[in-house]
Amino acid sequence: MNARHQDIAVMKKLASLREPLSPDGVPASILVVDDSPAKLKAVMAIISRMGLAVTAASSGREALRLLLKQDFAVILLDVKMPEMDGFETATLIHGRPRSAYTPIIFITAEASSDSERFLGYTMGAVDYIFSPIVPEVLCAKVRVFVDLFYLQRKLILQSDELRESKQMLQQLASHQELIKEEERKRIAREIHDELGQNLLALRIDASMLHARTGLMHPKLNEKAQYALNQIDATIKSVRGIINNLRPPVLDLGLQAAIEWQIQEFRRRSGIECRIMVDDEGYDRDIDDTRATALFRILQESLTNVLRHAQASMVEVELSRDGPLLRMRIADNGIGMQHNIRQRTKSFGLHGIGERVRMLNGELAITSRPGHGTTLTISISV
Numbered sequence: 001m002n003a004r005h006q007d008i009a010v011m012k013k014l015a016s017l018r019e020p021l022s023p024d025g026v027p028a029s030i031l032v033v034d035d036s037p038a039k040l041k042a043v044m045a046i047i048s049r050m051g052l053a054v055t056a057a058s059s060g061r062e063a064l065r066l067l068l069k070q071d072f073a074v075i076l077l078d079v080k081m082p083e084m085d086g087f088e089t090a091t092l093i094h095g096r097p098r099s100a101y102t103p104i105i106f107i108t109a110e111a112s113s114d115s116e117r118f119l120g121y122t123m124g125a126v127d128y129i130f131s132p133i134v135p136e137v138l139c140a141k142v143r144v145f146v147d148l149f150y151l152q153r154k155l156i157l158q159s160d161e162l163r164e165s166k167q168m169l170q171q172l173a174s175h176q177e178l179i180k181e182e183e184r185k186r187i188a189r190e191i192h193d194e195l196g197q198n199l200l201a202l203r204i205d206a207s208m209l210h211a212r213t214g215l216m217h218p219k220l221n222e223k224a225q226y227a228l229n230q231i232d233a234t235i236k237s238v239r240g241i242i243n244n245l246r247p248p249v250l251d252l253g254l255q256a257a258i259e260w261q262i263q264e265f266r267r268r269s270g271i272e273c274r275i276m277v278d279d280e281g282y283d284r285d286i287d288d289t290r291a292t293a294l295f296r297i298l299q300e301s302l303t304n305v306l307r308h309a310q311a312s313m314v315e316v317e318l319s320r321d322g323p324l325l326r327m328r329i330a331d332n333g334i335g336m337q338h339n340i341r342q343r344t345k346s347f348g349l350h351g352i353g354e355r356v357r358m359l360n361g362e363l364a365i366t367s368r369p370g371h372g373t374t375l376t377i378s379i380s381v
């Protein structure tokens with residue numbers, strides 16, 4: 001058996017393996033270009049049997065016209081054609097951006113002279129097949145390119161799916177964030193109205209008991225004092241819980257809420273914190289969703305300063321330019337380590353980014369080791 005026959009035997013085996021499987025059920029399109037109607041018909045019959053869609057062109061020009069309208073997985077191109085031969089056609093096909101990488105299989109009768117020229121093709125995938133055509137060889141060669149084409153299509157479909165599911169996840173996250181804030185608000189109100197009011201009533205009774213027992217019932221008086229202290233401690237912790245859930249000061253507007261938070265931060269951390277406002281009415285027309293988001297972003301940023309920055313000072317600057325509200329939080333700490341933001345187990349900065357994205361705003365983080373960190377958030381009101 002000579003080399004060519006061995007080749008054919010391998011190809012026959014390959015061809016009998018399976019048909020290429022389209023990932024979306026749409027068969028790949030193959031373009032067959034040949035000036036001989038009989039050869040065209042024979043090649044088309046072989047390709048159709050592979051479950052592929054075939055389009056015929058009887059000249060290079062017709063092929064170029066078809067390629068303007070449609071993309072093909074593979075082009076089978078006869079080398080010897082009048083007017084424009086296969087090589088000329090291939091050069092023009094690969095010269096166009098749309099078909100620059102479409103694989104071409106040349107069909108040639110003159111193996112020795114033509115095979116030299118195939119080597120000159122560096123752009124796009126190129127292969128060749130000798131006529132008279134052995135169907136199994138043709139199938140095996142086409143299959144290689146169709147498999148690649150399907151693989152590429154599968155990747156595109158998968159990346160579309162990934163993009164869609166990422167979008168869904170983002171929408172879900174913002175929806176959950178809204179629900180969470182609503183829920184916090186409701187629980188905070190309920191605690192305030194139910195528990196808070198009852199505690200207050202209890203305190204009035206206990207305080208009356210304390211006042212009336214006085215010298216006459218010192219033991220009872222002592223108990224009443226103890227109950228009063230207990231009630232006061234409970235009122236304090238209830239207030240703390242309400243503030244953690246959703247500070248009622250948010251109902252007084254963003255400015256009040258920010259000032260309250262900065263005061264709390266100073267008290268808790270001992271770090272100097274300045275607030276700079278260029279326009280007292282910077283929070284005009286701001287809705288509750290935006291105000292809450294900015295409040296939470298400031299909360300997370302100040303927590304980060306306290307936990308990571310080793311800063312001695314933080315500046316919180318608020319400014320308004322038409323519908324654009326800007327909040328800048330700058331510390332004079334140690335700055336972020338390089339690439340630290342990619343850390344998978346840290347969610348604070350990701351959460352800030354998500355909140356800003358939900359409001360179609362912009363977030364810029366600048367930081368250099370030793371030179372502090374600045375977060376700038378811009379949202380339109």
Ligand SMILES: Nc1ncnc2c1ncn2[C@@H]1O[C@H](COP(=O)(O)OP(=O)(O)OP(=O)(O)O)[C@@H](O)[C@H]1O
Nearest residue numbers: 304305308309333335336340346347348349350373
């Ligand atoms: N102001 C800052 N100064 C210095 N480093 C910071 C500052 N803010 C954030 N970082 C660095 O960026 C990292 C990521 O911050 P991020 O808020 O996302 O996560 P975290 O604070 O570590 O954890 P959590 O998910 O509880 O917020 C931090 O671990 C810290 O190393």
Ligand SMILES: [Mg+2]
Nearest residue numbers: 303304348349
């Ligand atoms: Mg954090």
